[in-house]
Amino acid sequence: MFSVPIRTAVLDPATSTYVYGAGGGITWPSDPATENDEVDVKARILTRSRREFDLLETMLLGPEGVRHRTHHLDRLGASAGWWGFPFVRHHAEELLDSLDPADDARRLRLLLSRAGVLRIEHTPLEADAEAVVELAIDHVTMRSDDPFCCHKTTWRRHYDEARARHPGADDVILVNEHEHAVETTIANLAYRVGDRWYTPPLDDGGLAGVGRSIALADGRLTERSIDAAHLATVDELAVVSSLRGWRPARLVERRP
Template sequence: MATNSSLSSSFEIISSLRFDPGLPEAACRYASSYPEHPNSPYYLLGYHQARLRAAANHFQWDGALNWLKQDLQSFEKFIDASISDRSKAWRLRIVVNSEGEARVEANPTPSIDIMSLFIPPLQTNQSSPIWRVYIDTQPTTPSGFTTHKTTARDEYNSARLRAGILSPSEPAEVLVVNSGGEIMEGSITTPYFLRDNVWFTPPLSSGGNAGTTRRYALSQGFCQEQTIFRDQLVDGELCWLSNGVRGFMRGQIVAK
C-alpha cells in the first residue's frame, strides 16, 4: 500500500496562466471590472496564487502552503525570472511539489485579441474561431484531483483522446461528466451555458475545478451556478469557454 509521503511525491499541484505585454494597457481601461492590479502583465495572478494555496491546503502540504503564503509582489518576482523576453506572450505553468519546491515552465504562446481576457460583455471581436465542444462518453469520478489542478491528469487526457482531440493547439474541447450525468467542466476550460437569457456554469458540487477565469466570471456577475446535465445539451448550441491562458472563447456543442 502506498504511504501518504509516496502519494504526495507522485504528483504536483499546478496552475497555468498567461503573461501578455498588452494586458496592462487594456486592464487600465477596464480597471473597474478587472480584479487584479492593472499594471501586471500576468493574467489573474492573485487568483492563481489563491488556487494553488487551496490545493496545498486540501492535500495538507505544509511545505507548499508555507511557500505560497508569500505576498503577491514576491510571488510575481519569482515568476519574473522565467520570462526571457517581456515583449512576447508566454504560457506559464506554475508547478509546486509537496515540499514547497516550485518551478515555472514557460512556453511562447500565440497572440490573441487582448479583449478575450475580459469577461464576454466586453468582447469586441466576434469573428474569432468557434471551438468544437464534445461531451465525454465515459464518466469521470469527482475527487481532489478534479477539484484541484494537479499533474495527475490521466482522466482528462483519456477524455480528450476519446473525443478525437489529438493536439493541444486544436480549437476543440471535451466536457467531462460525472456518473450522475452532470457536466463537471471541460478538460482544459470552464464552460458556460445559456439558459433563459442567463449564463450558467456548473457548480463545484458537480466535481469540477475551481478555475481562475470561473472565479472572475462569477465575481463580475457574468454567470451564475447551476447543475447542467449532459442530456440538456443540444447539438449546435453555442456556449462560452474560458481558461487562464486563452481567456474567453466561443464554443459550439457537437453531440456525436
C-alpha cells in the same frame, strides 16, 4: 469506554515498525472467499503505489506581467493546504517578480512539489486554431468527489484519456456520476439559456477556474447544474479559462 482502530497503522517505537490491521465481521452465512476478498481490498493501500504529482497553476505572461496573479496564488495556496504541500507564498511572489514582461503572450506554469519546491516554466502561447471550440461529450463518467478533478495538478491521465476517446473534437466535456456536465479537459464550461449565462457548480466536480471565478464575481455567470443530454438544447455554449479568456463553443459529438 474504549475504541478499536480500524484501517489504522500503529507504530511500535521499539522496533520502528508499523502494524496495520484489516479484517471483517464474520456471521453464520458469511462466505469465506468473499470475506478473504474484503480483507484484500482493505489492505490494498499498503501495496498501491502513490501518485506522484505537482500542484500547478497555468497563467498568461504578457506585456503587463502575469495576468490574474493574485487569484492564481490564492488557489495554489488553498490546494497546497488541502493536499498538505508546504507553500511559502512570498517565495512564489519573488519567483514571479523575477520574470520580465513578455512582448508576445506566453503560457506560464508555476509548479509546487510535494516537498514545497517551486519552479516555473514558460513557452510561447500558440494561437487558437479555430474561432469556435468544437466540443464532444464524453461517455465515461467521472466522480464528482475526485480530488484530481477539483484541484489543478500535473496528474492529467483522466483528461488525456477523455481527449483520446474523441480525436475529432478540440476539447471534451466531462460528465459526472449524476450525468451532469462538469467542465472540459482544459477549461470551465458556460452555457446560455435565454439572456442568462450559467456554469456547473463546483459540487458537480469541476475545478474552481480563475476565469470562471472572476466571471461569477462580475455577475456574468451563475451556477446551475445541467444534464449532459440537455446541452444540445441550450442557446449557446462557451469555454472559459484564465489563460485564453471566454471563447465560443459548439457541440460536434453527443453521447451515444
